[in-house]
Amino acid sequence: MAFSAKPHCSCSTTTKPPTPVAHLSPPPSLSVRAAACAPRSAYGLSAAGVGGGKASPSTVRLRARAQRIRASQQQPRRRPEYVPNRIDDPNYVRIFDTTLRDGEQSPGATMTSAEKLVVARQLARLGVDIIEAGFPASSPDDLDAVRSIAIEVGNPPTASAGTVHVPVICGLSRCNRKDIDAAWEAVRHARRPRIHTFIATSEIHMQHKLRKTPEQVVAIAREMVAYARSLGCPDVEFSPEDAGRSNREFMYHILEEVIKAGATTLNIPDTVGYTLPYEFGKLIADIKANTSGIENAIISTHCQNDLGLATANTLAGARSGARQLEVTINGIGERAGNASLEEVVMAIKCRGELLDGLYTGINSQHITLTSKMVQEHSGLHVQPHKAIVGANAFAHESGIHQDGMLKYKGTYEIISPDDIGLTRANEFGIVLGKLSGRHAVRSKLVELGYEISDKEFEDFFKRYKEVAEKKKRVTDEDIEALLSDEIFQPKVIWSLADVQATCGTLGLSTATVKLIAPDGEERIACSVGTGPVDAAYKAIDQIIQIPTVLREYGMTSVTEGIDAIATTRVVVTGDVTNNSKHALTGRAFNRSFSGSGAAMDIVVSSVRAYLSALNKMCSFAGAAKASGEVPESASVQSAE
Ligand SMILES: CC(=O)SCCNC(=O)CCNC(=O)[C@H](O)C(C)(C)COP(=O)(O)OP(=O)(O)OC[C@H]1O[C@@H](n2cnc3c(N)ncnc32)[C@H](O)[C@@H]1OP(=O)(O)O
Numbered sequence: 001m002a003f004s005a006k007p008h009c010s011c012s013t014t015t016k017p018p019t020p021v022a023h024l025s026p027p028p029s030l031s032v033r034a035a036a037c038a039p040r041s042a043y044g045l046s047a048a049g050v051g052g053g054k055a056s057p058s059t060v061r062l063r064a065r066a067q068r069i070r071a072s073q074q075q076p077r078r079r080p081e082y083v084p085n086r087i088d089d090p091n092y093v094r095i096f097d098t099t100l101r102d103g104e105q106s107p108g109a110t111m112t113s114a115e116k117l118v119v120a121r122q123l124a125r126l127g128v129d130i131i132e133a134g135f136p137a138s139s140p141d142d143l144d145a146v147r148s149i150a151i152e153v154g155n156p157p158t159a160s161a162g163t164v165h166v167p168v169i170c171g172l173s174r175c176n177r178k179d180i181d182a183a184w185e186a187v188r189h190a191r192r193p194r195i196h197t198f199i200a201t202s203e204i205h206m207q208h209k210l211r212k213t214p215e216q217v218v219a220i221a222r223e224m225v226a227y228a229r230s231l232g233c234p235d236v237e238f239s240p241e242d243a244g245r246s247n248r249e250f251m252y253h254i255l256e257e258v259i260k261a262g263a264t265t266l267n268i269p270d271t272v273g274y275t276l277p278y279e280f281g282k283l284i285a286d287i288k289a290n291t292s293g294i295e296n297a298i299i300s301t302h303c304q305n306d307l308g309l310a311t312a313n314t315l316a317g318a319r320s321g322a323r324q325l326e327v328t329i330n331g332i333g334e335r336a337g338n339a340s341l342e343e344v345v346m347a348i349k350c351r352g353e354l355l356d357g358l359y360t361g362i363n364s365q366h367i368t369l370t371s372k373m374v375q376e377h378s379g380l381h382v383q384p385h386k387a388i389v390g391a392n393a394f395a396h397e398s399g400i401h402q403d404g405m406l407k408y409k410g411t412y413e414i415i416s417p418d419d420i421g422l423t424r425a426n427e428f429g430i431v432l433g434k435l436s437g438r439h440a441v442r443s444k445l446v447e448l449g450y451e452i453s454d455k456e457f458e459d460f461f462k463r464y465k466e467v468a469e470k471k472k473r474v475t476d477e478d479i480e481a482l483l484s485d486e487i488f489q490p491k492v493i494w495s496l497a498d499v500q501a502t503c504g505t506l507g508l509s510t511a512t513v514k515l516i517a518p519d520g521e522e523r524i525a526c527s528v529g530t531g532p533v534d535a536a537y538k539a540i541d542q543i544i545q546i547p548t549v550l551r552e553y554g555m556t557s558v559t560e561g562i563d564a565i566a567t568t569r570v571v572v573t574g575d576v577t578n579n580s581k582h583a584l585t586g587r588a589f590n591r592s593f594s595g596s597g598a599a600m601d602i603v604v605s606s607v608r609a610y611l612s613a614l615n616k617m618c619s620f621a622g623a624a625k626a627s628g629e630v631p632e633s634a635s636v637q638s639a640e
């Protein structure tokens with residue numbers, strides 16, 4: 001088979017990888033991809049509005065709103081100055097990361113103080129507004145960890161000249177003096193300390209867990225918020241635990257009381273992940289509309305994921321006016337976890353125009369690294385199909401998708417991997433498997449630097465599909481092994497039809513080999529041997545009948561796992577000495593021939609390699625015989 005392969009030299013190939021079509025230009029602060037993410041007015045209105053006639057008052061209002069959103073998207077996004085109970089930009093939403101507190105409550109996710117500090121530093125780089133670093137009253141170790149984070153991450157580095165983002169450092173406490181004292185002791189070292197105190201407000205929790213009346217709970221909450229403020233903490237967050245199942249009127253009442261006592265943030269937890277998105281959105285909207293004094297505090301969400309709705313509920317809360325969102329990296333947290341930071345942040349970044357132009361201060365390019373770090377330190381690894389950070393989140397395996405990706409990445413990706421700091425081994429995220437089509441496989445060959453004819457490609461593609469049927473993933477090494485087996489072979493004189501071998505401890509290994517002879521006839525032979533490969537080689541020798549000595553035999557597994565492709569390399573010589581003349585010295589010598597083969601079955605791989613070497617030897621002997629250079633005995637002898 002003729003070939004013109006140039007492995008690993010894409011610059012010298014004549015077939016260039018397809019040039020990706022440019023993505024739609026994103027708004028200044030966004031680089032998410034695809035039409036769905038392009039700046040667009042709310043309600044789908046174009047800049048000119050709908051139709052050309054006189055606009056109705058509601059259309060005018062909608063246009064004005066759309067214009068405001070567009071204008072806000074064009075502004076350079078600067079994090080507003082931190083004031084505990086106020087955000088000067090109505091579009092800015094604070095990201096409160098509780099990976100080190102609620103995230104650490106995931107069974108088995110406990111981190112050492114040193115690990116928590118490393119993660120906290122990374123969270124600051126990611127740009128979270130608030131780090132909830134732990135529950136200081138839970139243990140002296142946790143108090144120490146939160147204190148270290150407050151000192152090291154909660155203050156600007158001395159050389160930073162105030163330019164580096166410094167997050168608020170927060171500690172959780174129950175509504176009692178001991179917990180609040182511990183929290184204050186831990187966080188007070190930060191430039192911006194926050195105490196977060198909570199008490200349950202649902203009937204079920206108050207009655208069965210706290211064993212307190214609603215009136216007692218209100219009194220404790222009011223007193224403890226005031227106590228936290230009295231310690232000198234300017235920033236106090238209050239959470240009515242299990243708000244999702246609490247009585248509305250009671251909620252308004254307790255929130256009003258803690259605002260009066262000095263709470264700066266009111267966090268609304270859906271503690272058991274019970275609410276549906278529209279319900280949680282309405283809860284936030286109702287609190288905003290019915291709690292007096294709420295304009296003097298920030299409303300926050302804290303959604304658990306028991307029904308898999310944490311991210312959806314968080315976004316519904318943001319849409320209804322929450323301006324702090326409590327999230328964790330990779331969504332880790334108590335039971336089924338919390339809303340995940342990467343999902344919430346990227347949803348806001350990607351679809352911010354449908355969320356009234358909201359934006360965050362997160363540098364999303366740190367997401368991948370942060371996610372990996374939390375996986376390592378918490379020991380909780382995300383599933384491959386996890387949104388944003390899963391191994392498959394930017395991978396494409398099926399042919400139609402791969403074809404689309406090669407033509408325009410926006411067809412199947414709404415976010416650019418660059419936006420989350422993900423560097424893909426393959427520019428198009430193509431993962432070859434059994435569902436891949438010709439476009440993707442061909443582009444992989446081009447990427448690897450191979451240029452082969454259409455006919456060769458069709459032969460290769462057939463073998464590729466056979467292998468892909470049996471393997472979960474076809475790697476670059478698999479492709480190269482298959483290429484060298486399928487394409488870079490000498491002229492085929494003898495080809496393999498079938499091989500069957502048996503081996504084990506019960507008797508001699510045997511092999512039956514069927515070859516196609518140069519005249520197209522099938523030849524079959526059977527042999528025993530010391531092992532299945534030896535038996536197969538002896539059967540081949542019986543058919544081809546060229547005296548051959550096997551000089552070298554080596555096998556490597558080029559890919560990983562039980563379904564790896566094995567590559568075999570052999571070196572053979574004819575048993576006739578001096579069958580070749582040295583080009584420089586003119587002396588006769590015995591020439592050796594190498595061959596390689598690849599297959600998932602080690603016997604098949606070995607047989608392919610042996611045949612490849614024998615075919616070379618046969619070609620050489622045939623050519624040499626034609627030129628009268630070699631003795632008759634070295635020439636091709638086909639079996640009769
Ligand atoms: C929804 C959440 O995520 S809440 C946060 C959950 N996180 C944690 O629990 C952190 C780890 N916890 C711990 O280390 C321990 O539970 C501690 C140190 C906090 C408390 O330990 P203990 O004193 O042994 O109490 P224990 O945990 O057994 O029981 C909790 C007590 O706190 C009370 N309590 C629970 N929540 C609150 C609250 N918000 N405010 C005041 N008291 C509360 C309970 O009613 C119970 O009181 P009781 O002893 O009078 O019955």
Ligand SMILES: CC(C)C(=O)C(=O)O
Pocket residue numbers: 102172198239241242267269270271272302304
């Ligand atoms: C402590 C509170 C905010 C909490 O984690 C919850 O209610 O889920």
Ligand SMILES: [Mg+2]
Pocket residue numbers: 102269271302304334
């Ligand atoms: Mg929680």
